[in-house]
């Protein structure tokens with residue numbers, strides 16, 4: 422895609438603060454977390470190591486990782502009052518609304534009363550978010566009250582175990598690690614900026630995260646993985662996908678899972694999740710859906726020079742793991758929580774309330790007409 426000239430719309434190109442957490446597109450297409458390339462992290466780390474890196478500043482030693490996982494495992498149970506709220510949310514609710522409510526209720530029951538508690542409050546949310554979404558999902562869809570205190574080694578395995586009622590295989594657990602690492606942090610994206618704005622008022626961390634979940638929900642941000650799935654599953658085969666995509670482009674429709682506000686040529690997360698999507702497709706005879714996705718990628722690049730962002734191949738990857746489409750974006754929440762919280766910590770450590778100015782475009786100063794004379 423040609424180099425764009427930022428014109429101020431969407432605050433594009435404007436520096437809105439400092440961060441030591443990540444760089445996005447710094448050398449054209451890269452992504453780093455605290456100086457580590459995301460590819461390196463995805464190849465060599467588990468998600469809990471990356472969460473430790475993002476939240477505490479360094480990759481853990483083996484002893485630190487064991488201690489961190491043990492702590493998180495011990496925080497998977499949900500308070501009775503939260504379970505009762507989840508049981509009242511209907512089956513057809515949007516799972517991101519469930520996440521938002523679950524986070525907010527947790528903030529009522531286990532309020533962060535001092536910033537000294539920010540790390541513990543975040544660890545609690547990291548451990549509890551998979552429990553929240555799966556407790557609601559299994560109760561509303563299957564009538565089952567799941568026991569959320571599993572002994573699974575990782576957050577990803579805990580999620581899949583609760584969802585399916587059995588422990589995942591090694592491949593699925595590995596893909597969850599990769600996926601959660603890829604989604605963990607991304608500088609001043611819309612949901613993270615939401616969290617930082619909220620933090621800048623010195624609000625509590627549950628309010629910051631609840632607001633961020635609301636921002637992530639939209640199809641222009643985290644919701645794109647679900648929208649991409651809805652599109653690709655309607656195509657019969659790659660040729661049908663090509664025809665469908667060309668029609669959408671002709672009608673000037675936005676195609677979810679493509680394009681990016683910062684990256685210009687590629688999203689470095691795409692090649693990584695695409696590789697795992699292909700691997701998973703072979704496992705479940707999903708080659709047709711994978712080939713459809715590849716054709717969509719080719720058509721968008723050929724026609725528009727638009728590339729797949731992190732969301733596009735996540736759709737097929739999650740689908741091949743049997744994850745219901747409506748739970749795709751909540752997985753993003755379970756991961757991005759690390760980035761959001763670290764940004765809240767950073768904002769709090771060097772705070773000034775975020776309060777930009779607006780260019781006024783309304784009427785000139787005028788007098789109130791008495792009500793009887795209006796109309």
Ligand SMILES: CC(=O)SCCNC(=O)CCNC(=O)[C@H](O)C(C)(C)COP(=O)(O)OP(=O)(O)OC[C@H]1O[C@@H](n2cnc3c(N)ncnc32)[C@H](O)[C@@H]1OP(=O)(O)O
Nearest residue numbers: 640641642643645674675676677678679680681682730731
């Ligand atoms: C994890 C994430 O959140 S990644 C983002 C997930 N979101 C999506 O996949 C939604 C689809 N993509 C989009 O809507 C956009 O590409 C965004 C929101 C990601 C970025 O928005 P912007 O920075 O405003 O896009 P950008 O300035 O690069 O757009 C350039 C042109 O390409 C078009 N374009 C960008 N993305 C797409 C797309 N996915 N489908 C069709 N056209 C597109 C724009 O409409 C614009 O056209 P115009 O110049 O005629 O107005």
Ligand SMILES: O=C([O-])CC(=O)C(=O)O
Nearest residue numbers: 607609610611682683731
């Ligand atoms: O940075 C953005 O604008 C969106 C994105 O890719 C992310 O949040 O992961």
